[in-house]
Amino acid sequence: MSRLTTEALSVDRLVKEVGTPESGAVATFLGVVRNHHGGRGVLRLIYEAKPAMAQKIMDELETEAVRRFGVSRCRIDHRIGELGIGEASVAIAVSSPHRADAIRACEWAINTLKETVPIWKKEFFADGSVEWVEGCAAKPVPKAD
Amino acid sequence: MKVQASYYAMLREIAGTDHEFYDLPDDSTVESLLAAVASRHPGIGARQKHLAVVSGNAYVNPGYRLSEGEDISLIPPVSGGRP
Numbered sequence: 001m002s003r004l005t006t007e008a009l010s011v012d013r014l015v016k017e018v019g020t021p022e023s024g025a026v027a028t029f030l031g032v033v034r035n036h037h038g039g040r041g042v043l044r045l046i047y048e049a050k051p052a053m054a055q056k057i058m059d060e061l062e063t064e065a066v067r068r069f070g071v072s073r074c075r076i077d078h079r080i081g082e083l084g085i086g087e088a089s090v091a092i093a094v095s096s097p098h099r100a101d102a103i104r105a106c107e108w109a110i111n112t113l114k115e116t117v118p119i120w121k122k123e124f125f126a127d128g129s130v131e132w133v134e135g136c137a138a139k140p141v142p143k144a145d
Numbered sequence: 146m147k148v149q150a151s152y153y154a155m156l157r158e159i160a161g162t163d164h165e166f167y168d169l170p171d172d173s174t175v176e177s178l179l180a181a182v183a184s185r186h187p188g189i190g191a192r193q194k195h196l197a198v199v200s201g202n203a204y205v206n207p208g209y210r211l212s213e214g215e216d217i218s219l220i221p222p223v224s225g226g227r228p
Contacts, residue, residue: 048154050218053202114226118199120154121224132155135225138197140204 002058004051006081014093018073025099027106031090033083037133041126047080047089050118054078057117060141061109068144069105071096076109078119116141146171146213150182152189155221156196159188169211176207178217195222 011028018026033045058076065074072095079089092109096102114135121133151164167181175198183190198205199218211217 050153050199050220053199053218056202111228114224116223118153118197118220118223120221122154132158132221133224134155134195134222136222137195138204138220138223 002055002062002075003077004049004055004058005077005079007079009077009079009088009091011088011091011093014075014077014091017075018093018095020072020095022097023072023095024097025102026093026095027099027102028094029090029092029106029110030088031110032088033085035085037123037125042085043124043126044085045083045089045124046122047078047083048120048122049078049080051080054117054119057141058113061113061116064112064141064143065094065105065109069094069096069101069108071101071105074105074109076113078113078117080119112141115139146173146211148173148178148211148214149216150178151216151218153218153220156189156192156219160186164216173211174207175205175209175211175217178211179207179219182219189219192221196220 011030015026035042062074062076074094077091083089092106094102094106124130147166147168149164149166152160157163169177197220199220
């Protein structure tokens with residue numbers, strides 16, 4: 001089960017949660033708050049979610065990553081609320097018997113999360129302006145045939 | 146019939162509220178709700194192409210038929226991000 005939390009994220013915790021005796025590899029991804037966007041300085045961010053739906057779709061991503069890539073386990077945590085520069089906003093861990101599947105599944109999970117999970121980012125810039133990041137229209141998790 | 150529209154993130158800020166109610170003809174679809182929202186909030190109308198629509202916790206299409214009292218969420222673009 002995925003987790004949506006206002007607490008600091010821990011990759012170590014996720015790595016333990018995906019551990020299985022048959023796993024020879026664990027791939028992880030950590031998304032962190034950077035201090036610039038489009039050439040402008042960023043001071044901090046606020047992440048806002050539609051919580052129950054965000055959690056449900058992150059659960060779907062965990063399940064779909066296992067189904068699609070044949071990995072052992074996938075776990076995803078996302079932080080919401082106010083975050084400072086360098087703090088982790090999203091953490092993913094995927095375990096599999098061999099490394100290639102874990103790495104591919106981890107990349108698929110973060111790329112798909114960014115397009116499907118209703119979480120929005122409000123950036124507070126050094127010049128005093130405040131903007132919601134507008135990427136792509138949100139869409140459902142694509143199912144493999 | 147009466148339906149609720151719920152707004153998130155930038156849409157909530159444009160609308161100045163997190164939800165409001167609309168009176169629509171029976172058998173209306175998401176498309177007619179979006180048109181009603183756009184006429185009340187032109188700032189949301191301008192973004193209509195990039196919005197997603199949600200019933201419960203699932204994305205629905207413009208042709209989705211609304212039910213009396215249903216709560217429909219308007220979802221602004223997600224961050225996407227550069228890989």
